[in-house]
Amino acid sequence: MTFSTELRKEADSIYNAIFDHPFVRGLAKGDIPKGAVEHYVKADFEYLNAFMHMYGLAISKSSDRSDMDFYKQQIDFVLNSEIHPHNNLCQYIGINYDDLQSYPLPPSADHYIKHMKHYGHEGSLGEILAAILPCPWTYLEIGERLIEEIGHDEAHPFYEWIAFYAEEGIRETTDDIRKRLDDWAEGASQREKEAMKEAFIKSSQLEWGFWEMAYNEESWELVPRQAVTTYE
Numbered sequence: 001m002t003f004s005t006e007l008r009k010e011a012d013s014i015y016n017a018i019f020d021h022p023f024v025r026g027l028a029k030g031d032i033p034k035g036a037v038e039h040y041v042k043a044d045f046e047y048l049n050a051f052m053h054m055y056g057l058a059i060s061k062s063s064d065r066s067d068m069d070f071y072k073q074q075i076d077f078v079l080n081s082e083i084h085p086h087n088n089l090c091q092y093i094g095i096n097y098d099d100l101q102s103y104p105l106p107p108s109a110d111h112y113i114k115h116m117k118h119y120g121h122e123g124s125l126g127e128i129l130a131a132i133l134p135c136p137w138t139y140l141e142i143g144e145r146l147i148e149e150i151g152h153d154e155a156h157p158f159y160e161w162i163a164f165y166a167e168e169g170i171r172e173t174t175d176d177i178r179k180r181l182d183d184w185a186e187g188a189s190q191r192e193k194e195a196m197k198e199a200f201i202k203s204s205q206l207e208w209g210f211w212e213m214a215y216n217e218e219s220w221e222l223v224p225r226q227a228v229t230t231y232e
């Protein structure tokens with residue numbers, strides 16, 4: 001079994017929790033509270049900026065030009081293509097995409113990007129690959145499942161979003177990052193493999209946390225504690 005297959009198996013319960021998450025189920029049903037969608041787009045715009053920084057950090061740790069070219073192409077993809085699913089969500093809520101940019105990240109999303117950047121600055125290229133892989137992999141699997149569920153129904157309000165992530169290009173990117181991770185793991189020590197596994201599992205969990213953050217419209221505002229029941 002390849003290292004990435006082993007990691008995916010280990011994270012299976014987290015992936016299943018993502019597929020069952022009410023935001024993801026809402027994408028399938030074509031019905032999500034609009035505030036949650038707005039919250040998602042605001043945070044995801046910033047998340048994808050951080051994700052491009054991760055590719056930049058991967059370039060800084062690469063010595064092979066074809067590797068540098070791969071990460072450069074991924075930046076280009078996020079900049080110029082991954083705006084389409086955001087535009088689909090903006091159409092659904094009737095808000096201009098430009099009005100949802102440059103907002104501070106809510107706590108869970110902030111934690112996710114800082115978790116990735118920790119590996120970006122302190123980790124090896126293998127740890128960077130492990131930390132970024134759940135991003136394309138979870139969305140690919142969501143896309144593939146949802147397109148099966150809704151079929152090629154272009155009238156579905158989230159058809160563009162779903163079709164985008166179910167596309168062959170997303171599988172190619174995921175497989176490419178998996179291959180790079182598997183190659184790296186072959187020469188890695190047990191200790192480094194443990195660090196890669198931790199990076200992957202935590203990123204998978206933080207993917208779930210991102211959906212939860214959006215659905216609950218999580219913010220930094222302090223919520224007063226509920227009155228505590230006292231017993232005599």
Ligand SMILES: Cc1ncc(CN)c(N)n1
Nearest residue numbers: 044047135136139207210
């Ligand atoms: C949080 C998150 N994770 C993954 C993806 C898919 N690139 C995304 N847009 N946002």
